[in-house]
Amino acid sequence: MGKNQAVEKAEYIVEAIGKTAYQALLEEVYTVPKPGLVDPYSCGAHTDMDVETFEKSAKALYPWFVRMAYQGYHLPCTPEELFREIRKSGILAEDAMYRATDHVNTHKGMIFTLGIFSAAAARCIREDGKVTLQSILRMEQRMTAKTLKAEIELLGNEPAKSNGEKNLRKYGTTGIRGEALAGYPSVFHIALPVLEDGLSRKMEWNRIKLQILFALMSRVQDSNILARKGPSVLYEVQMEAMQFLEEGGAYSEDAFTKLIRLDEDYVKRGISAGGCADLLATSLFLAMLCNKIPNGYGTV
Template structure:
């Protein structure tokens, strides 16, 4: 019962983070409440349906890792759950890739938190996720993805390596940026600032796939300008520029969702799970960067 309650709460928060990310508006080149960004196959309803379809995937990943040390067997089972989750995602999105990267990144964080029975510590949660990510999975499909093609063409690491390195862009950029910005801005603006700092610092494979090196550099340069002169009106102008160039920072969006997930779930202090007495704990001192 304890395991089920904790893992259900983890999955609840994972889905909520995906919904929170897509509803955040305005985002440059990304689906939000105002437009579909640089996408003709996506919409906010499709993104939300996709997020809800992944609840069982995140729950299973958490259940798998609950109070268990990572092993190759667990890594292979984790991969199988993720690939089944992708199939469920594609079934509700008419084969559009809405959250493939998020299944990997947020799924690993779900497993890391479940490993500690719901305890969230920083940076432990990221290093735990990396430990699982670095184990081999002999069943990974050999077929090439957009991300693997970009890695091959440009020699730039993607979502897999980000996790294997303990999410350095979350630890160094999006998480501290959000925490600092939230002291002087609205929560909405703090989230948008965290997204922008990811775009500036991440070699986003989605941007590379769509715009090549020129597109990536353009996206980074314009996002950096906006960070130094932040306003919602300027952000809407950046959205127009990205859409015109068909640029979408999907990798940055996935990491933003992962950032929101750990922020939200670590904020659950002494809050009992409904119909139970289980609590998720966080060390407040852990945010000392």
């Protein structure tokens, strides 16, 4: 392969990874109806954002996911050093998000997670010529494990600056850092198996995404709910999600009626499972990236 061909190949790879991250963000927000969350028909429990805010944010972040993939592909450094470098890009990506959304936090958690996986995917392709769910998870662990373990230990003794850090101090939960440190078990052991099951049963795409969301809501300690409403409300949401799933979930005939009613309740109570929404987007990103979603599926 000539030099120009190698450059073109690298550009194609990093651009494709960034585009997949962008698509995953849109796939999440276009899933409907999502109780308490922003979708095309409801602002959920939010008064400062709507679907257009999320679209602007995703568009602003697109080139930054490309950049982090570029760093993963090109930087001659260890995985641990790569993590430190993409976090610098992540700070700049946050600034771009806030400029696009008039200072509304739409995707801060996604910058962290999809940034890691964008860089990890590119590094896997550079080293192995391909990316699989197994290889990207191994690379994510090589990038983050040592750094995040030290951070979590340190954050427990420092003033909290975010919802996740407040939860760590108050409840001992480790939030998105804990997910990354543990290898994203909510994605690999909850979300992706539900996605695979829905596809194998040839269920409708939007319903598959809703089923994933509620599987996550039934089992994940959502940091957004925990920080804003406390553990008792989080437990209520988990039980409501579990009951919804036991009654057939998103695949039942009256699913949308139940979800619209639940949305009305969550809006009144100010409940938004934003952490689970991020994990939904993450699972969609990984599935699209690793060619786990057949042609014909997808909204974007």
